Each structure stands twice: as structure tokens, then as C-alpha cells.
Amino acid sequence: xxxxxxxxxxxxxxxxxxxxxxxxxxxxxxxxxxxxxxxxxxxxxxxxxxxxxxxxxxxxxxxxxxxxxxxxxxxxxxxxxxxxxxxxxxxxxxxxxxxxxxxxxxxxxxxxxxxxxxxxxxxxxxxxxxxxxxxxx
Numbered sequence: 001x002x003x004x005x006x007x008x009x010x011x012x013x014x015x016x017x018x019x020x021x022x023x024x025x026x027x028x029x030x031x032x033x034x035x036x037x038x039x040x041x042x043x044x045x046x047x048x049x050x051x052x053x054x055x056x057x058x059x060x061x062x063x064x065x066x067x068x069x070x071x072x073x074x075x076x077x078x079x080x081x082x083x084x085x086x087x088x089x090x091x092x093x094x095x096x097x098x099x100x101x102x103x104x105x106x107x108x109x110x111x112x113x114x115x116x117x118x119x120x121x122x123x124x125x126x127x128x129x130x131x132x133x134x135x136x137x
Contacts, residue, residue: 006047055126
């Protein structure tokens with residue numbers, strides 16, 4: 001099986017809506033990842049055997065991107081927490097109604113779309129590299 005087919009299959013198996021539901025049910029991230037690894041063990045082993053050093057470098061970059069996104073989410077969450085505390089203090093002092101907050105769904109949607117676009121581009125790049133290497137071989 002080619003890298004692009006394996007990546008597409010794995011991407012289809014990693015359903016974000018299902019993962020979010022599992023998180024809401026109280027499953028830990030380690031449990032979710034381990035379950036995914038067990039379900040897709042054959043494909044992951046095959047993908048691992050097809051990866052070259054430059055593909056590993058790209059995966060490291062995607063991992064760093066995910067870490068950056070996680071830190072960004074944390075910073076946004078912390079800023080929102082600080083803002084809510086400031087609004088609470090103002091309300092206590094002046095009885096002013098705070099403005100509407102940005103809903104979690106909008107932030108979540110933004111991060112999912114941003115992350116998905118990069119991951120898809122990264123996966124397509126890996127596939128293109130693999131196919132061009134095969135064509136030149």
C-alpha cells in the first residue's frame with residue numbers, strides 16, 4: 001500500500017468529533033491514542049516501514065506545530081480567564097454587564113480548521129515526496 005493511501009486511511013480513522021465526545025465522556029488522551037494505535041496497528045507499522053529520514057523530519061515539524069497550537073490555545077484560555085476576572089471585578093464595582101464572550105465553538109472551529117489545513121498540506125507533501133522519489137528511482 002502507498003504512503004498516501006495509508007495516510008488517508010489513518011486520517012479517516014482519526015475522527016475529531018468522536019475524539020471530542022470521548023474526551024467529554026472522561027477518557028484520557030493516553031487512552032484515546034492507545035485505542036487508535038491498537039485499531040490501526042497494521043497500517044501504522046506499514047507506514048513506519050515506508051517513512052524516510054526526510055519524512056521523519058516533516059513529522060517532527062508537524063509535532064512542533066501541534067505543540068505551538070496547544071500553547072496558543074492555553075494562552076488564549078489564560079487571557080480569557082484574566083479578562084473574565086477583570087470583568088468580574090468591574091461588575092462588582094460598577095454593576096456593568098460584560099460584553100459577550102467568543103464562544104468555545106468558534107475558537108475550536110478556528111483551531112481545527114487551521115490545524116487540519118496544515119496537516120493535510122504536510123501529508124500531501126510527504127506523499128508528493130514519496131511519489132517523486134519512486135518516479136526517479
